[in-house]
Amino acid sequence: MKVSQLIGERTKERPADCTAPSHTLMMRGGYLCSVASGIWSQTSALRRVTRKIEDILRGEMEAIGGQEVQLPVVMPAALWQESGRYESIGAEMARFSDRNGTPMVLGMTHEEAAVHLVREYGRRAERYPFMIYQIQTKFRDEARPRAGLIRVREFTMKDAYSFHTTQADLEDYYSECHRAYERIFAKVGIPEVVSVLSDSGMMGGAVSHEFMLLTDIGEDSIAVCADCGFHANTEVLRRDDGICPVCGKQSITVKRGIEVGNIFQLGTKYTRAMHMTYRAQNGEERHPLMGCYGIGVGRLAAAVCEVRHDDRGLVWPMRIAPWQVHLCAVRADDAAVHSTADALYKQLSSCGIEVLYDDRDVRAGVMFAEADLMGVPLRVVISPRNLENGMAELCFRDSGEVRMVRTEALCTQISLLIRSQSSES
Ligand SMILES: [Zn+2]
DSSP, rough: OOGGGOOSSOOOOOTTOOOHHHHHHHHHTTEEEEEEETEEEEEEHHHHHHHHHHHHHHHHHTTTTTTEOOOOEEEEHHHHHTTTTHHHOOOTTOEEOOOOEEEEEOOOOOOOHHHHHHTTTBBBBOOOEEEEEEEEEEOOOSSSBBBBTBBBBEEEEEEEEEESHHHHHHHHHHHHHHHHHHHHHHHOTTTEEEEEEEEOOOOOSSSSEEEEEEEETEEEEEEEEEOOOOOOEEGGOOOOOOOOOOOOOSSSEEEEEEEEEEEEETTTTTHHHHTEEETTTSOOOOOOOEEEEEEEEEHHHHHHHHHHHEETEEEOOOOGGSSEEEEEETTTTTTHHHHHHHHHHHHHHHOOOOOOOHHHHHHHHHHHHHHHHOOOOOEEEEHHHTTTTTEEEETTTTOOOEEEEGGHHHHHHHHHHHHHHHHHH
16 A cells, blocks of 8 residues: 555644544544544554454454354344343434334344344254354444544444353353453453453343453543452442452552453343243253353454554554555655665565555655554665665664664565564464
8 A cells, every 4th residue: 555545644733532542643643534423434544453353353253163144233123122122221222213114223232133043043952052243333322432432332343142051051151252352352462451350231141251451541440459460340349448359458459441342141131031942852942041242343443552552653563553564765756765665565565565655755754753653563764875785774663673674685574573473472
């Protein structure tokens, strides 16, 4: 991709109403465009990031036996009346009537549609356990959207639903999914995410965990024990006297966090309400047990930005970076620079390396400031001075390290770096 053709302006000015660094830097870097409160368009740069996150999510869900499906965005109200949630959920669910006057809803979560899809398949006991997942757009009419992609109204989510015949089997799978989530957060570049016990809120299940990135801009409160490492949502702590329920020491402090994922043991709440049954060996009709597992894609991208940035801009981890290399042709009006950078762009691209090529005739200062802002992990600078010696600068966005590399060795060196940085954690 050439910067001269890239849709999404980079700006120096901090946009109004930005309270979170991820919001400010994504706006300034040309990643995001606000359409309405809590509703966003992603430019190509951000879409490349979210697509990579989605691929990681797919890989981890397939690895634990998930089958990707696609459930509808628009559903008849009748489906939500089956579970009772058409009445119990309030104004956050968008409702409308179709042209025939049939009441409809916009999906804000998909337990009902998931049960609907597998209700017939799940009639036979020998087919359990199984898990379906999707990566789908949802709409939840949040009262207070805020902080860019952290709290939005329209969002893309990976949601998964597992079905079991015994509580023990549900619990085993739940643990397996918990481990898959730890791998996901490590792969996208935030291994510091912690899981906390939570009340399961409107999902109505018994056991659930929230995965939290501890950061000051978060809107959830998490009780953390400095002694034994116990974490919990403050809502589940009954006592407010700072005593840890695990080790009994008075070392609980409350921190802020962003919820980047959640998992629930739903039990038979939905299968019972929606009359999903299988025939047990003794001939009895039973309701299967359900688990559900969610991760918001955009919020996850924003959470990574909350941790991985500095005062100059974003610092993407290699695995989910929009591009792997930012190629800067300094003095693009210089014929040698121009032809070397063009040739390098073609060479790197043909090696399968993702390159953002700044081919514009702008000052080096502007070019570098924008490259810092966008946060691509590796930068290659072709300039008249270095080119005289057959060299180019290879710069690392995270450490600031600069190496001089012979231009003909660049492709090999960069390939090695990408391979090692993509396999970390
Ligand atoms: Zn403790």
